[in-house]
Amino acid sequence: MIVVVGAGPAGIAAALRAQECGARVTVIDDNPSPGGQIWRGESTNTWVERFRNSGIPILAGTRVIAADAAAHTLLLETDENSREIRYEKLILATGSRELFLPFPGWTLPGVFGAGGLQALAKSGLPVSGKRVVIGGTGPLLLAVGAYLRQHGAEVKLIAEQANIQSLAGFAPELLRHPRKVWQGASLQWAIAGVPYRTGCWVESAEGRGRVERVTIRSGRDGFPTSSSWTEDCDYAAIGYGLVPNRELEWSLGENPPDVYIARTGEMEFSFVEGEIAGLTAAGYAERAVLLHPKREKAGAFAAALDTTFTLREELKHLPAPETFVCRCEDVTCERLRPFDSFRAAKLHTRCGMGPCQGRVCEPAASFLFGWPAASDEGRSPRPPVFPARIESLLPVTKG
Numbered sequence: 001m002i003v004v005v006g007a008g009p010a011g012i013a014a015a016l017r018a019q020e021c022g023a024r025v026t027v028i029d030d031n032p033s034p035g036g037q038i039w040r041g042e043s044t045n046t047w048v049e050r051f052r053n054s055g056i057p058i059l060a061g062t063r064v065i066a067a068d069a070a071a072h073t074l075l076l077e078t079d080e081n082s083r084e085i086r087y088e089k090l091i092l093a094t095g096s097r098e099l100f101l102p103f104p105g106w107t108l109p110g111v112f113g114a115g116g117l118q119a120l121a122k123s124g125l126p127v128s129g130k131r132v133v134i135g136g137t138g139p140l141l142l143a144v145g146a147y148l149r150q151h152g153a154e155v156k157l158i159a160e161q162a163n164i165q166s167l168a169g170f171a172p173e174l175l176r177h178p179r180k181v182w183q184g185a186s187l188q189w190a191i192a193g194v195p196y197r198t199g200c201w202v203e204s205a206e207g208r209g210r211v212e213r214v215t216i217r218s219g220r221d222g223f224p225t226s227s228s229w230t231e232d233c234d235y236a237a238i239g240y241g242l243v244p245n246r247e248l249e250w251s252l253g254e255n256p257p258d259v260y261i262a263r264t265g266e267m268e269f270s271f272v273e274g275e276i277a278g279l280t281a282a283g284y285a286e287r288a289v290l291l292h293p294k295r296e297k298a299g300a301f302a303a304a305l306d307t308t309f310t311l312r313e314e315l316k317h318l319p320a321p322e323t324f325v326c327r328c329e330d331v332t333c334e335r336l337r338p339f340d341s342f343r344a345a346k347l348h349t350r351c352g353m354g355p356c357q358g359r360v361c362e363p364a365a366s367f368l369f370g371w372p373a374a375s376d377e378g379r380s381p382r383p384p385v386f387p388a389r390i391e392s393l394l395p396v397t398k399g
């Protein structure tokens, strides 16, 4: 049996392609329904519908908390129970999370990740009539702005940290993808009238007990920082790009047998990565090769996005000395500055040892202090990769 972890675009593509080749497939996802980040709650999406009609079993609301490469097993936990399942082939399509960069006030209630606020709105958080400031970087900000506005929010501003020259440099790559031009134009139309300011970032959030206003800084590359102003808001939605969820992959060790990784990225890239993983796992590697040009094209677009939305140096100075970088363990910026790696900081300060297990603070601190990225440090997280109940870690039911 092929087990696919993740039911976003990559996992859905992998599962459908593998089934097409005659393989028996099961999909696991920690969300209550398939769709991943982008198609969350979209029951009318063609691919989600095709997946639902495929008859492929999905274990929804189920987290994979550990994997054993030698035994070919996964340890699963739901809100009710835990169990172990065996795989013959394993496809990891675990997607990404947002990169949060700490700034004074970022832990106030009402301050969310950009995609995070959208995800909450998709799950029922009322946004109608709420004043929202969106900040950070990348096209996700436009998608979030459009979504929130369609659902009645007053989007006061989109503050994009990249400067206008970077965005202009993206045009030639964009023109190679007519569908993207169309998608971009639709998003621009959906947010018509919302101020979209480039070269700007949210410097701080203030409020009594929850966010009431944010301060925005406008900078010009090569010149001293120019000006700042405040915007009143009910919500601040701030995301600085995406960080792949690779903890499960790392926990399996190097080159584990029968494991296929669908790398994540922009939706088309994730999808084709999923297709390739699905075909290869099902034994049709020669068909997968035919998709390589599609992947290269999607990859070039993703690489151009990365270059366009490279984070500016000024963002490294966002946190004040007393700003928490690790919000789980209350570790401030000041306490982390003396260290030269996340590993050292963790040993000395408990940074990354709380419930998020470093998912939020590790990428943030690595950016802020120039520490080696987790992948370069050859980190191999110990199971469980998510906080788990003690009973889940005791001898488990085999399935």
Ligand SMILES: Cc1cc2nc3c(=O)[nH]c(=O)nc-3n(C[C@H](O)[C@H](O)[C@H](O)COP(=O)(O)OP(=O)(O)OC[C@H]3O[C@@H](n4cnc5c(N)ncnc54)[C@H](O)[C@@H]3O)c2cc1C
Binding pocket: 005, 006, 007, 008, 009, 010, 011, 028, 029, 030, 031, 035, 036, 037, 038, 039, 062, 063, 064, 065, 093, 094, 095, 096, 097, 098, 114, 115, 116, 118, 119, 140, 143, 144, 242, 245, 248, 263, 264, 265, 266, 267, 270
């Ligand atoms: C919060 C957020 C919002 C986003 N919104 C948009 C948007 O509106 N528009 C857009 O173009 N792009 C958006 N993106 C980017 C988006 O991730 C990609 O476009 C696309 O969803 C990637 O597909 P994927 O299949 O690789 O990953 P995902 O869609 O992230 O799917 C991965 C799935 O795996 C599940 N998973 C991960 N680990 C485990 C585990 N151990 N056990 C069980 N399940 C697991 C996750 O919960 C998720 O459902 C968003 C990203 C984030 C982080």
